[in-house]
Amino acid sequence: MNVIKIGGNVLDNPAQLEQFLTDFASIQGPKVLVHGGGKIASELSKQLGIEPNMVNGRRITDADTLRVVTMVYGGLLNKNLVAQLQARGCNSLGLTGADANVIPAHKRPVTDIDYGFVGDVESPEQVNVTFLASLAEQGLTPVFAALTHDGQGSLLNTNADTIASTLAVALSRQFEVNLIYLFEKKGVLLDVEDDTSVIHHLQPQYYAELKKQGAIFSGMLPKLDNAFAALQQGVKAVIIGDAAEIKGIATGEKAGTRITL
Ligand SMILES: Nc1ncnc2c1ncn2[C@@H]1O[C@H](COP(=O)(O)OP(=O)(O)O)[C@@H](O)[C@H]1O
Numbered sequence: 001m002n003v004i005k006i007g008g009n010v011l012d013n014p015a016q017l018e019q020f021l022t023d024f025a026s027i028q029g030p031k032v033l034v035h036g037g038g039k040i041a042s043e044l045s046k047q048l049g050i051e052p053n054m055v056n057g058r059r060i061t062d063a064d065t066l067r068v069v070t071m072v073y074g075g076l077l078n079k080n081l082v083a084q085l086q087a088r089g090c091n092s093l094g095l096t097g098a099d100a101n102v103i104p105a106h107k108r109p110v111t112d113i114d115y116g117f118v119g120d121v122e123s124p125e126q127v128n129v130t131f132l133a134s135l136a137e138q139g140l141t142p143v144f145a146a147l148t149h150d151g152q153g154s155l156l157n158t159n160a161d162t163i164a165s166t167l168a169v170a171l172s173r174q175f176e177v178n179l180i181y182l183f184e185k186k187g188v189l190l191d192v193e194d195d196t197s198v199i200h201h202l203q204p205q206y207y208a209e210l211k212k213q214g215a216i217f218s219g220m221l222p223k224l225d226n227a228f229a230a231l232q233q234g235v236k237a238v239i240i241g242d243a244a245e246i247k248g249i250a251t252g253e254k255a256g257t258r259i260t261l
């Protein structure tokens with residue numbers, strides 16, 4: 001089973017997105033797509049006069065921002081991705097974590113920062129794997145938006161990388177799972193400006209060094225933290241790579257960055 005997460009910069013580039021969806025549709029076997037969309041949510045927010053506010057890679061989500069991300073992730077992006085996959089013969093089903101109670105979560109507790117309506121997933125054990133397995137059996141591909149729910153009637157904005165790793169860990173109870181993070185670069189780079197500097201293998205000690213040197217920063221930090229956590233909890237392989245190379249990555253021919261323990 002491949003759990004594939006696609007980042008916001010690719011979603012915002014129609015040509016790259018179309019190619020990615022064509023390649024994704026052609027991947028054999030059970031698969032799950034998780035999408036972000038932070039960039040598009042920020043653009044719409046600004047158009048509506050709501051200034052985006054990101055802290056530690058997470059969006060401060062007040063009530064108005066929750067409306068925006070619900071519309072953008074759960075509506076605009078999720079439903080268009082499903083329509084575009086249907087056009088490519090990939091029978092898919094758009095979901096949030098609230099649907100079929102797949103991903104129970106709670107509102108992130110207020111500490112020195114109040115993130116507002118941001119969700120932390122309960123635990124992979126609580127993911128509704130039975131439902132996901134039944135979709136796989138029917139040949140349906142779930143497409144997840146970056147939304148969960150609190151069990152009390154509210155949706156919660158939830159980092160898409162975390163949703164992907166949670167689903168990958170949960171599905172590892174029943175399947176051999178590859179977790180694949182795709183974005184607009186060739187992989188984790190030694191020099192973020194140089195696409196030829198791909199790090200082919202990354203393990204915790206090297207990660208700690210590169211973090212200290214400042215070679216790995218911002219959105220890549222939570223992505224890698226999620227990647228190592230997924231491996232520790234039974235996911236077979238984690239790869240970070242270029243959305244344009246999804247076919248090779250899924251068949252194991254081209255690797256991007258392979259994360260190992
Ligand atoms: N060493 C690195 N290699 C590649 N990207 C890096 C690195 N360090 C930081 N980054 C940044 O991390 C970003 C990817 O994280 P994020 O913005 O969360 O992506 P996504 O679109 O997948 O959610 C890249 O666009 C890049 O700016």
Ligand SMILES: CC(=O)N[C@@H](CCC(=O)OP(=O)(O)O)C(=O)O
Pocket residue numbers: 006007008009035036037038039041057058059069118119146157158159160161
């Ligand atoms: C709480 C939180 O920060 N949620 C993210 C969810 C979207 C996301 O993760 O999008 P990318 O993968 O495109 O960055 C956000 O609103 O930006």
